[in-house]
Amino acid sequence: MMGEKRILISPGPHLWSGLSVSKIMYLVALALIFPSAAGVYFFGYHALSVIATSIATAVLTEYIAKRLRKRPFIMDWSAVVTGLLLALILPPMTPLWMVVIGSAFSIGIVKEAFGGLGHNIFNPALAGRAFMAACFPAEMTTWVLPMGFAADAVTCATPLNEGFVGPIDKLSLYRMLFMGNVGGSIGETSALLILVGGLLLLALGIINWRNPVAYIGTVALLTFALGQDFIFHILAGGLMLGAFFMATDYVTSPITNKGRIIFCVGAGILTVIIRLFGGMPEGVCFSILFMNAITPLIDRYVKVRPYGLKKAGEK
Amino acid sequence: MINKVHISLKRRGAPYGVKLTESKLTAASPIERAPLPEKVIIALHQNIGAPCKPLVKRGDKVLAGQKIGDSEKFVSVPVHATVSGEISSTTTLVHPATGQLVEALVLTSDGMDKWVDFEARDDIDMLSVEEILRRIREAGIVGLGGAAFPTHVKLSPPKDKKIDTVILNGCECEPYITSDHKVMLEYGKEVLSGLNIIRKVLSPDNVYIAIEDNKEDAIEHMRELLASMGLDGNYEMITLRSKYPMGAEKTLIKSILGREVPIGGLPLDVGVVVHNVSTAKAIHDAVFEGRPFVERVITITGAVEHPKNLLVRLGTPLRDLIQNCGGMDGEADEIILGGPMMGISQFDLDFPVIKGTNCVLVKKNVPINERDCISCGRCLEACPMHLMPTILVRYVKAGRYDACKEAYIDDCFECGACAYTCPANIPIVQYIKVAKSELIKRAAKK
Ligand code: SF4
Numbered sequence: 001m002m003g004e005k006r007i008l009i010s011p012g013p014h015l016w017s018g019l020s021v022s023k024i025m026y027l028v029a030l031a032l033i034f035p036s037a038a039g040v041y042f043f044g045y046h047a048l049s050v051i052a053t054s055i056a057t058a059v060l061t062e063y064i065a066k067r068l069r070k071r072p073f074i075m076d077w078s079a080v081v082t083g084l085l086l087a088l089i090l091p092p093m094t095p096l097w098m099v100v101i102g103s104a105f106s107i108g109i110v111k112e113a114f115g116g117l118g119h120n121i122f123n124p125a126l127a128g129r130a131f132m133a134a135c136f137p138a139e140m141t142t143w144v145l146p147m148g149f150a151a152d153a154v155t156c157a158t159p160l161n162e163g164f165v166g167p168i169d170k171l172s173l174y175r176m177l178f179m180g181n182v183g184g185s186i187g188e189t190s191a192l193l194i195l196v197g198g199l200l201l202l203a204l205g206i207i208n209w210r211n212p213v214a215y216i217g218t219v220a221l222l223t224f225a226l227g228q229d230f231i232f233h234i235l236a237g238g239l240m241l242g243a244f245f246m247a248t249d250y251v252t253s254p255i256t257n258k259g260r261i262i263f264c265v266g267a268g269i270l271t272v273i274i275r276l277f278g279g280m281p282e283g284v285c286f287s288i289l290f291m292n293a294i295t296p297l298i299d300r301y302v303k304v305r306p307y308g309l310k311k312a313g314e315k
Numbered sequence: 316m317i318n319k320v321h322i323s324l325k326r327r328g329a330p331y332g333v334k335l336t337e338s339k340l341t342a343a344s345p346i347e348r349a350p351l352p353e354k355v356i357i358a359l360h361q362n363i364g365a366p367c368k369p370l371v372k373r374g375d376k377v378l379a380g381q382k383i384g385d386s387e388k389f390v391s392v393p394v395h396a397t398v399s400g401e402i403s404s405t406t407t408l409v410h411p412a413t414g415q416l417v418e419a420l421v422l423t424s425d426g427m428d429k430w431v432d433f434e435a436r437d438d439i440d441m442l443s444v445e446e447i448l449r450r451i452r453e454a455g456i457v458g459l460g461g462a463a464f465p466t467h468v469k470l471s472p473p474k475d476k477k478i479d480t481v482i483l484n485g486c487e488c489e490p491y492i493t494s495d496h497k498v499m500l501e502y503g504k505e506v507l508s509g510l511n512i513i514r515k516v517l518s519p520d521n522v523y524i525a526i527e528d529n530k531e532d533a534i535e536h537m538r539e540l541l542a543s544m545g546l547d548g549n550y551e552m553i554t555l556r557s558k559y560p561m562g563a564e565k566t567l568i569k570s571i572l573g574r575e576v577p578i579g580g581l582p583l584d585v586g587v588v589v590h591n592v593s594t595a596k597a598i599h600d601a602v603f604e605g606r607p608f609v610e611r612v613i614t615i616t617g618a619v620e621h622p623k624n625l626l627v628r629l630g631t632p633l634r635d636l637i638q639n640c641g642g643m644d645g646e647a648d649e650i651i652l653g654g655p656m657m658g659i660s661q662f663d664l665d666f667p668v669i670k671g672t673n674c675v676l677v678k679k680n681v682p683i684n685e686r687d688c689i690s691c692g693r694c695l696e697a698c699p700m701h702l703m704p705t706i707l708v709r710y711v712k713a714g715r716y717d718a719c720k721e722a723y724i725d726d727c728f729e730c731g732a733c734a735y736t737c738p739a740n741i742p743i744v745q746y747i748k749v750a751k752s753e754l755i756k757r758a759a760k761k
């Protein structure tokens with residue numbers, strides 16, 4: 001009887017964790033709901049439209065790119081994550097047609113033209129953001145006060161800009177930055193909700209604790225050593241979002257733990273240099289992009305020591 | 316000197332590897348004796364080392380336990396008839412581990428189960444080391460944890476290597492398998508007696524009994540036996556955290572002793588010998604009772620109606636075992652010899668149980684859906700040998716086999732932890748095997 005049954009063979013191992021690329025991307029998207037919610041809460045309908053437009057464009061671009069490259073389109077959430085991340089680092093009042101251009105650039109050029117997920121060198125969302133900063137400098141630096149769903153937008157400065165007027169009392173300033181009711185990009189203002197999303201990913205084992213710790217730690221230490229208000233530097237701007245969601249991107253950061261620490265320390269140093277000495281108020285985006293560029297180099301030279309290989313000096 | 320401490324290394328070691336769902340369906344099932352098979356197929360080459368030459372021919376009548384194949388070589392062990400009956404034909408099999416063709420004898424049982432006489436000894440203290448090793452070799456014992464390396468060879472380290480530690484391996488870290496677990500519970504005395512023989516042969520300073528913390532009952536039982544049997548020497552029980560692949564020799568040595576076996580080396584290079592618990596039991600049977608190794612405990616599990624731990628005569632066809640457990644479930648269409656991680660798919664239901672078989676796992680085939688590597692680094696963190704599996708795959712795909720060699724591909728023991736954890740579902744082990752066999756071919760040409 002049993003002989004008639006068709007018996008299949010397959011290579012081992014015959015067990016798989018089931019944590020697929022799609023699932024990982026899905027969980028990242030889920031964690032990003034927290035900072036997104038903060039963005040919509042503080043900046044209202046237009047922020048929501050920016051997020052929706054960016055995601056829709058990203059997914060559509062991926063679909064078209066896959067068709068053009070004659071590859072199967074897999075709805076694996078990675079385009080959703082890219083679209084969402086891009087929206088979160090845009091100013092709340094970005095015109096939607098610009099969002100479409102930026103998102104299409106992120107997916108079409110930065111990701112698919114390099115060969116798709118796994119082959120891209122630069123973080124697509126950050127590269128898209130940098131591209132938009134180059135194309136639309138005025139719109140990309142127009143910030144508004146967090147007024148929720150109120151009708152009119154009032155422009156303002158972000159905490160990292162000169163001319164930012166915050167509370168005199170330090171504690172109230174920190175509280176403001178921590179909760180997020182300050183001017184800034186859609187998803188960057190509330191350190192609290194970024195932390196919630198980030199800790200969720202840490203708890204699920206999706207991201208490695210080394211990245212945010214090394215990145216934020218470096219910025220804190222360096223600003224402290226330079227006599228700056230280091231708590232302010234941790235909470236202000238895109239550092240939290242960058243440390244938890246951008247510097248942790250698998251594809252564009254090193255593969256070894258040592259390499260990851262080098263990457264994040266480097267990004268931290270660059271961020272501080274740009275913030276304090278550069279011509280731009282914020283440096284997270286460019287410092288991560290720069291480290292993306294040298295990631296292949298890091299991966300080439302930073303290796304793991306195999307089991308049983310004698311350390312130098314041992315006989 | 317009697318010094319029996321119990322230390323727990325639950326927290327220590329293992330910053331690698333993967334946590335697996337245990338799926339030990341048969342953890343509570345006692346060992347059951349399988350009915351005598353009508354026919355057994357005895358492969359003449361079941362282990363690492365030289366193949367055997369047949370000592371019998373077609374039509375010969377043999378008794379259970381009779382030696383029917385042997386070799387002159389040191390690194391080899393004989394094979395025995397596992398039932399009484401008549402050699403009815405010869406055949407060839409594809410060895411599941413090596414993929415090579417091996418000769419096999421088909422033995423039809425006469426249903427009488429008549430045995431050869433055993434040469435029992437109860438005065439093992441009088442036996443010389445040479446005599447003990449001879450009895451172990453004559454019994455055809457190989458490492459039963461999977462490697463199937465001749466045990467007497469492992470017990471004969473070169474003179475210049477001092478063995479200071481013996482580890483009895485009761486980890487059984489693969490999901491589903493419970494045969495070693497059951498052997499510890501039901502043949503604990505024999506296991507420890509076998510361990511005592513190993514100690515006598517190697518005279519190490521320390522003997523460790525290592526068991527994972529998912530087998531509390533076995534730990535408890537072994538501890539009680541240790542106390543009651545009054546064995547001399549330093550025996551220590553060690554509880555290890557259950558994590559895959561804890562039970563692999565090299566990782567076990569690292570976890571317990573903090574020593575690393577040098578690349579390309581053997582445990583004895585760092586003064587250690589590791590033996591599996593079922594092997595220890597077989598050693599006891601051989602040395603005390605003179606009983607050849609003709610049957611072993613095998614876990615039949617997965618998608619069968621009644622998963623069981625069966626005491627099986629070697630050479631029994633898989634078909635018999637699966638039928639004994641109520642047959643394959645409707646959906647199931649894959650049979651794995653060994654555990655789910657390192658076991659090998661077997662398409663032929665007439666394939667026999669061999670010495671290294673500890674498990675038969677029946678399951679539903681799951682197609683692999685390979686994607687591009689996303690450089691997540693999970694395979695690096697999983698690899699017990701601290702290799703960079705994704706880099707190896709990249710080299711293999713580029714045909715850069717020499718680069719694989721330089722990246723220590725030979726150190727990979729194909730545990731599968733990397734592929735298990737890979738979100739891109741890349742059959743990493745498959746790629747590694749391709750490169751290894753290509754490297755062997757190239758080395759042979761030179
Ligand atoms: S590379 Fe080899 S040793 Fe390392 S995890 Fe993969 S299969 Fe195991």
Ligand code: SF4
Binds near residue numbers: 688693740
């Ligand atoms: S686990 Fe898979 S996806 Fe992740 S780095 Fe290794 S090969 Fe690439």
